[in-house]
Structure formats: structure tokens, C-alpha cells
Amino acid sequence: MKLGWRGPAMLATGLLVAFLAACSSGGIPRRVSEPTASLQQLTVQADGRWSIELRLQNYSSIPMRFERVSFALRVGDQDAGMLATQPALTIGPESADVVTVAFDPSADARLLLAGRLADGRGVDYRIEGTIDAAPTDRGKVRDYEVERDSRLSPVPGLPGVLR
Numbered sequence: 200m201k202l203g204w205r206g207p208a209m210l211a212t213g214l215l216v217a218f219l220a221a222c223s224s225g226g227i228p229r230r231v232s233e234p235t236a237s238l239q240q241l242t243v244q245a246d247g248r249w250s251i252e253l254r255l256q257n258y259s260s261i262p263m264r265f266e267r268v269s270f271a272l273r274v275g276d277q278d279a280g281m282l283a284t285q286p287a288l289t290i291g292p293e294s295a296d297v298v299t300v301a302f303d304p305s306a307d308a309r310l311l312l313a314g315r316l317a318d319g320r321g322v323d324y325r326i327e328g329t330i331d332a333a334p335t336d337r338g339k340v341r342d343y344e345v346e347r348d349s350r351l352s353p354v355p356g357l358p359g360v361l362r
Contacts, residue, residue, distance in 0.1 A: 232258035233343045234290075234330050236268060239297055241351055243359035244314065247309055249302040251282065255330070257290040261337040264289050270328035272302075275315070279308035282326065285342065289335055316359060321352035 240252040257263045265288045272279040279302075286298045304312070308351040315322045316338050352362035 202343070211242055214258045220311040228260065229264075229334075230260040231334060232260075234258065234332055234345075235347065236265060236270070236326060236345055237349055238324060238326070238348055238351060239275040239362065241312075241361045243312065247304075249304055249312075251302050253282070253284070253298045253300055254295055254297050255286070255288065255290060257332075258293060259334070260292050262289055263332045264340075265330065266329070266337050266340050267333045268298075269344060270326040271306075272299050272304075273325040273327075274304075274308050275311045275322050275324075277305065277308040279304040282328075300344050312361075316353060316361075321350055322360065323348065323350050 235256045235258070237254050237256070238251055239254040242250040242252075244250060248312060253268065255265050255268070257265075259291050265286050267283075269281065269283040269287050272282045281301055282300060284300045288296055290296045290297060312322060325346075327346045328344075329342045330345055331342055354360040354362050
């Protein structure tokens with residue numbers, strides 16, 4: 200029996216099916232990467248306290264549960280204090296979310312920021328500390344070290360707000 204042109208086509212189809220079966224791994228690979236954080240917005244309240252919108256970034260390929268955040272915050276050349284919160288927040292894979300933290304800065308940091316805002320200038324900041332997080336499908340929480348240097352600038356039309 201002659202197969203004619205169907206023989207090579209059937210062989211190619213068979214090879215393609217075998218190749219695809221060999222490549223299938225049963226799902227998306229799990230990759231747990233170090234999360235990070237940054238200040239998305241800082242608002243100076245009427246009483247001098249700050250409201251900080253802290254952006255938590257999950258670079259993992261799976262959802263992560265963020266249990267605790269603890270950072271030493273420095274603005275300009277002044278130590279502002281410890282920025283700590285327990286967000287108990289789940290962030291999806293390769294996503295971010297924002298938590299708002301009430302913060303009572305040091306007197307020196309308040310004065311520095313008030314001067315910068317009065318002059319319409321921004322300020323450099325540094326956060327250094329840990330994020331405690333775990334994959335949502337596993338119970339073990341791990342400490343991730345974070346160091347970040349960045350800058351906040353005044354938002355035009357919104358007094359006391361920096362982004």
C-alpha cells in the first residue's frame with residue numbers, strides 16, 4: 200500500500216505531538232523572588248505626622264503573603280524613625296499593592312521636610328530593613344532584607360504631598 204504524500208505528513212504530525220508531550224511540565228514553574236518596597240507617597244498631616252503609602256512589590260511567579268514590614272527610614276540626612284506595619288496582605292504573582300502607614304517622624308526629619316516643602320524641593324530617602332513574607336501555598340515565613348534609595352518630589356497642587 201502506497202502512502203504517497205500522507206506518509207511524511209503523518210510522520211511530521213507524530214514528531215510534533217511527541218515534542219509537545221515532552222515539553223509539557225504540568226504547569227507554570229514556581230519561582231520565589233525577593234520582594235521589595237518603596238515609598239509611593241508621603242503626606243504631611245496637619246498635626247505634623249506623616250501618612251506613608253508603602254508600595255510592596257511581589258516579583259515571584261506565585262502569590263505571596265506579606266506578614267510584616269520593618270524599615271529604618273531616613274529622609275535627606277536625618278533619621279526619621281522606624282516604619283513598621285503588619286499588612287497581612289496577599290499580593291498576586293508579579294504584582295504590587297499599597298498599604299497606608301501612619302508615621303510619627305523625628306523632630307529633625309519633620310523640620311527638614313517642612314523646609315523642603317516650603318522651598319518646593321524634593322527629598323532623597325532611604326529605607327533599610329526587612330519584609331517578612333511567604334508563598335500562600337506554604338506556611339513558612341521568611342525575612343527578606345531590603346535596602347532602597349530613592350527620591351520623593353512635591354506634587355503640584357497638593358500641598359504637603361510628595362511622590
